[in-house]
Amino acid sequence: MAASSPRQFLYALNPLAKVAGFAPAMILLVFVRDLATPAAFLVLAYALILLGARLTGRLLALLLLGLPAGMLAIGVGFSLWVDAARVADSVPVLRIGDWTLFSGALLIGFATALRLGSIVALALIGGLTTSGPDLVRASVQQLRVPYRIGYTALAAFRFVPRFGHELSVIRAAHRVRGYHGGRGPFARIARGWGYIVPLLAGAIRHAERVALAMDSRAFGAHPSRTERHLVPFRARDVVFTAAALVASAAIFLVFFPWQLP
Structure with a gap:
């Protein structure tokens, strides 16, 4: 804290x-x-x-x-x-x-x-x-919420800023390559559709990395875990x-x- x-x-x-x-x-x-x-x-x-x-x-x-x-x-x-x-x-x-x-x-x-x-x-x-992590830790430690639920929800919540970062990178890459699609509302909609596939690909890669990191720490293998931050x-x-x-x-x-x- x-x-x-x-x-x-x-x-x-x-x-x-x-x-x-x-x-x-x-x-x-x-x-x-x-x-x-x-x-x-x-x-x-x-x-x-x-x-x-x-x-x-x-x-x-x-x-x-x-x-x-x-x-x-x-x-x-x-x-x-x-x-x-x-x-x-x-x-x-x-x-x-x-x-x-x-x-x-x-x-x-x-x-x-x-x-x-x-x-x-x-x-x-x-x-x-x-902070979100402190709320999850307090819920797990004091309310006895299963850590599988608390930390899984926290990991899912952290996808939101990650999506924002991925979207900014994709937009920058499109601008560097000169892919702007013109001006106007229809062009903005077309550009938005062009962001979907790379954004989904980045989300899948990030989910795989998170899953591997949680598996390497034996997440869910035991009914309780030792807390690093109390x-x-x-x-x-x-x-x-x-x-x-x-x-x-x-x-x-x-x-x-x-x-x-």
């Missing part, structure tokens, strides 16, 4: 602690309909990420621009799709001909957007500060999980989004 400073404490936590701490809240947020509850979780998630993660330019753009823009688009879109008959008793906000946008539609749309945004933000707490579940992980559960319960109790009107 990567070393971290006290200001980047999320990287030092066990991946399962970050999942277990907020998984119940993410499930319950699906069923809330108010604005305050998801907004509180959104603020909590942002605070944890800003305090405990490495703030790269891409991460800041995602948090400060990408996620809010997505929530705004979802809120407006869902507001336009709401049946006007359901919210006809609320205050009209915008009229265009016979069409009227009511405040109740905006409330429903942005409540949905906040709900989805808070779920995504809570998922980013672990997603931005956890991902322990320490006392700080217990404290973080408990604190996350307590904070989530406190937010739900304070706002109690299921109370009857």
Whole structure:
């Protein structure tokens, strides 16, 4: 697990602690309909990420621009799709001909957007500060997931960046040989079909190398394996999980989004 400073404490936590701490809240947020509850979780998630993660330019753009823009688009879109008959008793906000946008539609749309945004933000707490190998190791070591499943899934997941690298090499080779096929959308489609065969050939070669490497290490020959890298579940992980559960319960109790009107 990567070393971290006290200001980047999320990287030092066990991946399962970050999942277990907020998984119940993410499930319950699906069923809330108010604005305050998801907004509180959104603020909590942002605070944890800003305090405990490495703030790269891409991460800041995602948090400060990408996620809010997505929530705004979802809120407006869902507001336009709401049946006007359901919210006809609320205050009209915008009229265009016979069409009227009511405040109740905006409330429903942005409540949905906040709900989805808070779920995504809570998922980013672990997603931005956890590597795939560490999550697999923690699942194998603490959850007793069979290593045959965990590491096979990890090997399959690592095919994705490999495909990207292979595709960039194939494109460069085609450009060197002057095979561009012209301009326009049909030419782009034709070039795409030309990438399929060499990409499949590269994928098969890579799969064979991975299979040989796993066989040479006796993968699957025994029910368990010795782990080179341990991902322990320490006392700080217990404290973080408990604190996350307590904070989530406190937010739900304070706002109690299921109370009857």
